[in-house]
Structures are given as C-alpha cells and as structure tokens.
Amino acid sequence: MxxxxxxxxxxxxxxxxxxxxxxxxxxAAEFYDDFDDGNWDGWAVYNPYGDPGDTLTPVLVPSPEGWAVQGVGSGYGSPEAAYLVHPLPLSGVVELSIEMRAKSGSVAPTHSTLALFNGDDYNQGYDYGENDYAMFSVRYDGVEEYFGEYPIDHEWHDFKWTRDAEGWWSLSIDAQLVLSNFLQDVTLTSFDAVALTVCREHSEIEWVRIVPEPxxxxxxxxxxxxxxxxxx
Ligand SMILES: [Ca+2]
Ligand SMILES: [Ca+2]
Structure with a gap:
C-alpha cells in the first residue's frame, strides 16, 4: 500500500x-484601472474617517503615466484619505495577485493601499510611507493582522503581492522578489470588491491590477x- x-x-x-x-x-479575469482617462467611473468614493455616508473628493493629478489618484489634506485633523471601492465578484480563487504602482510620502499619516474584500474581511497590500515599509494585512472577523514588512523609500514603485497554489504569499517590488512565502493563508477565496486608499496628499496610486487565476x-x-x- x-x-x-x-x-x-x-x-x-x-x-x-x-x-x-x-x-x-x-x-485570467483581470481587473485593471490606470485612471488615465481622467475619471474614476465605476468606483464609489468615500471618506473612510468621516461619518457614515460621507464622501470625499479625491484628486486626479498628472503623473508619469497620465493620471494618478492622490490623497487629500495633510497631517492629522484635516481632510483625510480618498477611499475608492469598485465591485469585483470573484469566487474559487487561490492563485492571485494584488498589484499597484504607488508612492507614499514620509510625513505621517500617509499610505497607499489596495485591498480585496469579502464583506468586512479583506487581504490588503500597503505602501506604508509613514513607517518606511511595505506590508500586507488580513482582516477576519474584525481583527486585522500585519505581515511581510519590507523597507521602502518614497518614490514610485510597482508592488505585487501574490498567493500561490498552496496559499503562500510573497512580495515583489519593481519585478524583484523581495519577500518569499511570508504568510500561508487561504481564508478568502471569494471576493466582492476591490478598494484603494490614498491617505493624504503625499500619497498617489498610478494604477491598480487584480489577477485571479480561476x-x-x-x-x-x-x-x-x-x-x-x-x-x-
Ligand atoms: Ca476611469
Ligand atoms: Ca495612471
């Protein structure tokens, strides 16, 4: 036997x-938006730190490739972050990549993030400028945990968080693998939305891409x- x-x-x-x-x-049913048409059609825009239902107008600014989404305001206590959400129904996804070209300033608070949501749960990549590193987080049942910190400066970079067929997450920056298998997690295989955050005017996102491997x-x-x- x-x-x-x-x-x-x-x-x-x-x-x-x-x-x-x-x-x-x-x-692969790839999702991609570079905002280079100068609008965010298809995205709902929120103020994540405001009252429920608050919207906040983010800024589209000229960027190296056309247009980028920029955050609003600076410091604490001023208008805040732009939070854009787009429906993205996916199911049966194990292999996956979450990608963005972003930059994030050094003046706290500032970050650029891209997340895949299922209800209130998510898998999220950060260009976390205020702490000078990239990182990844998961939130399940209201508890967010952080993984895969990697030092980063405040210039434009291509971030790519990937999950392989065995659930291992890795991080590539500018097409270089910098963190291999920093987390094994396949809690979420279905998703309903993609969301990006650009927190304060020091942060920008040039494009976002989600590549599921059905x-x-x-x-x-x-x-x-x-x-x-x-x-x-
Ligand atoms: Ca558009
Ligand atoms: Ca762009």
Missing part, C-alpha cells in the same frame, strides 16, 4: 503538472477528486 503522504505527493504532482500544462491557455481551483478540485477516488 502506498503511504498516504506519498499519495498526496503523487496527486500534487499531477495538479502541479496539469497547472503548468494549462496555465498558458487559462484566461483555473487553479478547478485543478485543485480535480486533485481532490483524484485523492478521493484513490481513497475509495
């Missing part, structure tokens, strides 16, 4: 092999079916 762990390894090899074989042809779950499901059949 084959040892169960070895069976798993065989099944995983199949899954990975199938994944490699089909990934080139699988179509093929992954079907392959994982197939792997699970293979395992189930072998167990019978």
């Amino acid at each position: 084959t040892h169960p762990a070895k069976k798993n390894a065989i099944a995983w090899t199949l899954v990975v092999g199938l994944g490699l074989a089909t990934s080139a042809s699988s179509l 093929a992954t779950l079907s392959l994982l499901t197939l792997g699970g079916l293979l395992l189930a059949r072998r167990r019978r």
